[in-house]
Amino acid sequence: MAEHPVVGYPVxxxxxxxxxxWEGIGLLRPDDGFPTLSDATNTLMRYPAGRWSLFALWLWLWLGWHTFVRGWHFLLQEPT
Structure with missing residues (x-):
């Protein structure tokens, strides 16, 4: 099995x-105007361009996942 760099884990x-x-600060102090991630998502979802952008992001993530995982074995086991 190939070695992989360990620097990715801390990143x-x-x-x-x-x-x-970010989410914790936004939830602990709701009166200071610090937005949570759901606030940011709701702001994007108000507009059709924002909805299409989020859909494109999810589609890109889905396609990327299926492109790079293709050919991997379950739990990265060596084929027998």
Whole structure:
């Protein structure tokens, strides 16, 4: 099995930590005007261009997932 760089784990941890921190700040202090992710999504969903943009983002993620995962084995096991 090929070695993979371990630097990706801290990068993903920082990204998810930033998302959770953003949401936590927005939920803990709702009166200060700090938007949560649902506020941002609701703002985008008001307009047809925003809805199409979110749909295109989800479609891009779905296609990317199925493109890169194709040919992988379940739980990255070696074929027998």
């Amino acid at each position: 993903w941890a920082v990204l998810f930590g930033a998302i959770f921190a």
